[in-house]
Amino acid sequence: MAGKKADDTADDTGDGAHESIWQRMERPARPPRAALTHAQIAAAAVEIADAEGLDAVSMRRLAERLGVATMGLYRYVRGKDDVIELMVDAVYAEEARAVEGRDWREVLRVSALRLRALILRHPWLVETTAQTGPLTPNFVARTDRLLASLDGLGLDPDTAMTVIGTVGAFVTGATTARIRMVRLMRKEGAEKMDDLRTLYSSRMRWLLESGRYPAFERYIRGGVRKDDDDWQFELGLDSVLDGIAARLKV
Amino acid sequence: MAGKKADDTADDTGDGAHESIWQRMERPARPPRAALTHAQIAAAAVEIADAEGLDAVSMRRLAERLGVATMGLYRYVRGKDDVIELMVDAVYAEEARAVEGRDWREVLRVSALRLRALILRHPWLVETTAQTGPLTPNFVARTDRLLASLDGLGLDPDTAMTVIGTVGAFVTGATTARIRMVRLMRKEGAEKMDDLRTLYSSRMRWLLESGRYPAFERYIRGGVRKDDDDWQFELGLDSVLDGIAARLKV
DNA sequence: ACGAGGTGTGTACGGCGTACGCAACGAGTA
DNA sequence: TACTCGTTGCGTACGCCGTACACACCTCGT
Incomplete structure (x- = not known):
């Protein structure tokens, strides 16, 4: 019979998509309505x-x-x-909570740490650069709160926004670099940074043996906080805030 | 003959599985005529x-x-x-040129501006986060030059690297934000930022009419340098360098 | 009772990365 | 000279992807 030709093979898989009319006819009820949000x-x-x-x-x-x-x-x-x-x-939306802080600097600092934690919880955020603009409601809400924390300092709007943008740029940039390492570790199946170094030791040795990177080699041999990302991040963040504080007072 | 096998030379690094493309291309190509480089x-x-x-x-x-x-x-x-x-x-490799500069601060500043220009020339760079580690030869070369410029300041290796990472994080973060806008403009077919604002005016109005973002609204109405990305970038960069300079002297 | 429009669904198209197998070649060996 | 045999060059094919489109069905206004 004509209607059965292609459907028979598909039915063998049990795939609902290829059900014959007869099967569909005798199905008792409609599946419940989905109604997504x-x-x-x-x-x-x-x-x-x-x-x-x-x-x-x-x-x-x-x-x-x-x-x-x-x-x-x-x-x-x-x-x-x-x-x-x-x-x-x-x-x-996870950042919807207002940041408590004694002064602008503490607000910016806590916000930066929270943003970093947020990105680390959702590392795919750094891959969305190509797709999204900066006008989603919850992101605007965050910007608004930070701008408000700078009120009363006598900054013109452009400078205030640039201050926020500067801290934000540092946070996203630094966290992106971190995520690069985390991703690399996962890809190579490494648990600790040391495992990663072991896996890449041949590559690293090959690079250093060229002798073209003496200062870099000194760091590789002499650095003791290479994996202390929290330390690096907070040192960088505090430097950035220092610089901003200096500007604000002038 | 067994001795001819290419893998033998690879094995003497001890870890053929994780050889980088750079290591592999160093070995002479097997065929006498390599069609491609x-x-x-x-x-x-x-x-x-x-x-x-x-x-x-x-x-x-x-x-x-x-x-x-x-x-x-x-x-x-x-x-x-x-x-x-x-x-x-x-x-x-476009950044292979050494940076000339009187002191570390000028070297870092010029490097930052050049890096920003490089990323703007090749905006797809910010999408490669998911794929590449930070160990490509020319990138290491850049890091090496910057580390060398900090020699003689008496910094420990960790602090020196963090300084470079901090500036780098700011540059990549700020430039990524810029690229987001450029991409959005291209996607919407806008020539100038004002065109983009026109296209998004209804969305913006909808956001602001909620009344939930008063500080943000003040910026939108009062900012006069919203599109002056060079100004914003250099203000941010100089703040970051100020903060670093303060740390270095202490 | 019936037509219209909204909604859920399946099929199909043109892309993607890459595993795999086969033809052709060139050098070492008999 | 004839015969392997490893290596290279390439075509095919698989299982994904985003989404255009047409169709089946439900609901509702008339």
Whole structure:
């Protein structure tokens, strides 16, 4: 019979997508209505990205986890870029809490540490550069709070924003470098930084044996806090804040 | 004969599995006639990425441009990650020139401005975070030169490296933010930032009308240097250098 | 009762990275 | 000279991806 030709093989897999009409006809009831929310989509996507990286967030994977057909997602988002924008805003919602602090410097410092922790919790954030603009609600909310903390210092708006941008640039840049190492460790299956060094020792030896990098070699041999990222980050952050404080007073 | 096997020379490093592309290309190519060089591959890939973005660099496109079969590339690289590593190192070669400067501060400042210009010339660099480690030869060479410029200040190696990392983090972070805007402009077909503002005016109005971002709104209304990225960057950079200078003297 | 429009779904298309297998070649050996 | 045999060059194929599109179905206004 005509209708059975291609469907038979597909039915062997049990794949619902290739059910014959007869099977579909006798299915008793409609599956329950899905009714997704954007928050659900964002949460599911963030879970996938946290667990397996941004590349694992595909429309198919996401739809599967939400119990929806792949194309069903397109009722809620225009495309994958929308999903990523939802994801970014969802994680910045974790920073919705206002920062308590005695003065602007403490507010900026705590904010910086919290932002770093946020990015480290969601390392895929640094890969979203290509997709998102800086106008998601929760990100604007963060900027607003930081701007407010600078009120009363007599700064013009441009300088105030630049101060915030400077700290933000340092935090994202430094954390991105950190994430690069974490990613490399995971890729190579290393637990500690020392494991990574062992794996890359041949490469490092090859580099150093050229003799072209004497100052770098001195650091490799003499540095004792190479893996103390917290120390490096806070030293850098405090330097940046020092510089800003000097500017603000002049 | 067993002695002829290429792997034997590789094995004398003790760790063939983790040889970098740099180590592998040092060995003379097996065939008497090598149709391709790694420099050619890198140059072609960089051209594509500069013109059309990193996503446009596919093994097929790259092979086509080089006049080679797709799989022919795999004789020269282990996979796409190798290609990206070659690309990153190729553009850092543009920074091979030593930086002239009276003191460490000027060297760091000029280096920062040059790095920013380099990233702006090759905006896809900020998307390579996920793929590359920080050990490509030309990148190490840059680090080495900067470390050398701090010699004689009496810094311990850890502090010296952190200083360089701090400036580098600021530069990459600030430039990444800039690139986000450039990309957004290109995506929306805007020529000037004002065009972009026009396109996003409804979104912005929607955000501001919520009344939840008073400080941010004041900036939007009062800022007059919102688009002067050079000014913002240099103000931030000079602040960072101020802070570092203060630390170094203490 | 029925038509229209919103919604969930499956199929299909053109891309991607790369595993794999096969043809052609060139040098060492008999 | 004839015969291996490792190596290179390349085409095919697999399983992913994002998403355009058409269709089946449900709900609701008339």
